[in-house]
Amino acid sequence: MSVLLWLQRVVYYNLLTVYYNVLVLIGFAVVYLKNPFSSPWTQKLKLEPPARLTDPKYGVHKYIKVNGTVLHYVESGDPSKPLMIFVHGFPEFWYSWRHQIVDFQKDYWCVAIDLRGYGDSERPEGVAAYQIQNLVADIKDLVIQLGREKCILISHDWGGLIACQFRNQHPEMVYGLVMLASISSTAWVREIWNNPEQRKQSWYVFLYRAPVIPEKALLMNDLEVYEKVMLLPGKNNTDKEDIECYKYWFRRPFALTPPINYYRANFRFDFPEIVEHKENVPMLVAHAANDHYLCHSLLDTLKKEYSTIETAIVENTSHFLQQEEPEKVNKLIRDFLSKNNI
Template sequence: MSVSTYLHHFFVSNLLTLYYSGLVLLGFLWSYVKNPFADPWAQKLRLEPPPCLTDTKYGVHKYIKVNNTKLHYVESGDPSKPLMVFLHGFPEFWYSWRHQITEFNKDYWCIAIDMRGYGDSERPDGLEAYDLKQLVEDVRDLIRQLGREKCVLVAHDWGGLIACRFRDVHPDALSALVVLASTSQEAWYHELWGSDEQRKKSWYVFFYRMPGLAEKLLRMNDMAAFDTVMRVPGKDTITTQDIECFKYWFGKPTALTPPINYYRSNFAYTLADKPRCERPVPFLYALAQNDAYLSTTLIDKMKNYYAHIEPTIIENCGHFAQQEEPAKVNSLIRNFLSKHKV
């Protein structure tokens, strides 16, 4: 990439970071003006987890050390059956796969992890701990530590970026790959700089680069951001109790910075392109029609990088697809796995 392109991306990225940070600061100021005696960062005390987080229908809670990091996971199903690993996105944890665990635990050994820095998993210090290479090796070591060489990998959002890179470097470890409302790092990068629509939808990626400010925004008004981004008017698949589960974990004092560090650690002004993946790994790629963060035009970019990809769009659905439309997503995954006899 030319020096001029690098400088252009550097200038625009930092300008957008400052711009969105300024808008957020104005929002903070307006909050004080409206009610100068209120504390917008006061939070409801959540000492006990909501009952659904310990509901045995979702499985057994366990811990495992992989790639020198202790991860928490929920295990459900028969360990003699094919392994299915779930990778959540931001801002989520294992619970975002609750509907898929109960659907697939009859036919697969389901493992839904809290990725490093999330939920009850270890939270390493420093940005380097959240580099994409480390996150990929967490998954590879997890599969080995579970005594397997292959798995069906099902991923969403940030989990999808990790899964796509895993597909690039460890194709032999995959029986099949399902990526929901996500993209590869390369496809997102090229769409970010080639599409005004995607750049606008990715505003938060630029904003998250500002140290400390994103954490304060997400904590405002008892973490109302979770209600705003996850609840869907007219749909009851994501309930108030579900939102309480997310607020329980992300409301802890050190819980927000490590997940946001995924963005900070992997942001780049330039990104080397990669060769097209020709290895025949079954790959279901599903974007949500109403996704507020990803443009459906990413499908064309993903087709350029992966030969064996089956793209689809989940209609009348937003970004948190597996939670918002669990029946649609479960049917989509099951039909895909059945088609490939996985």
């Protein structure tokens, strides 16, 4: 990429960052003017976790030090069976896989992790700690520490970006990869520059590059954002008690900064070339039909990147599809695993 084009991208993306953060600041001002004597950032901290977070049907809570960082995970199933690692997205934690854990623990050794900086896992300081090479190294060391050479990766959103990069760097360690509402880093960078619609849908990525303001925006009205994106009309697989499980962790001081640092640490101004990965690693990428954050055209780029890839659109679902329509998603995953004898 030429220096001129690189500078063009830097200027344009920085202007978008300023634009979206100014809009949020205007929103803060409006809220304050409407009620100057009430803070929208008052948090309802709770000392005891919601009962669902400790329900034994999901497995046993454990901790492991990998790549210098202590991760929390929930383990269930038979350790003699294939290892299935669940890698959540933003802004979630292991609990986002609750419907998949109870289904797949009969046939696999299920390990649902809290990524570094999330939930009960350690929160390394500094933005650089969340660069993708560190996140990939966490997964690699986790597999090794668990005494395995290979695993099945089931991922969503940011977890898919990490799992996809892990597959690129360590294909010999992957039986199969499932990415839900996710993409490769290359596909996203190319699409966000070439496709105005994807750039518009990725507004939050530019917002999150700024300090402090994104955290304040998400914390407003006791993390009301969770009700807005996860409680959907006509859908009952996520309810208010599930939302309380999320709020239990993300109400904590500074709990949102490490997750947002994933965006800050990995934002790219380059325009990567498409490199075809021909390793025989079964791969399923499923997008939600009503996803407000990802254009389906991303799947076309992914098909150019990977020679062994299956894609699907899950109808009548939005971004958090594995929680919204678990029966559909679980069947999709099972069919993929069965087809590839995994």
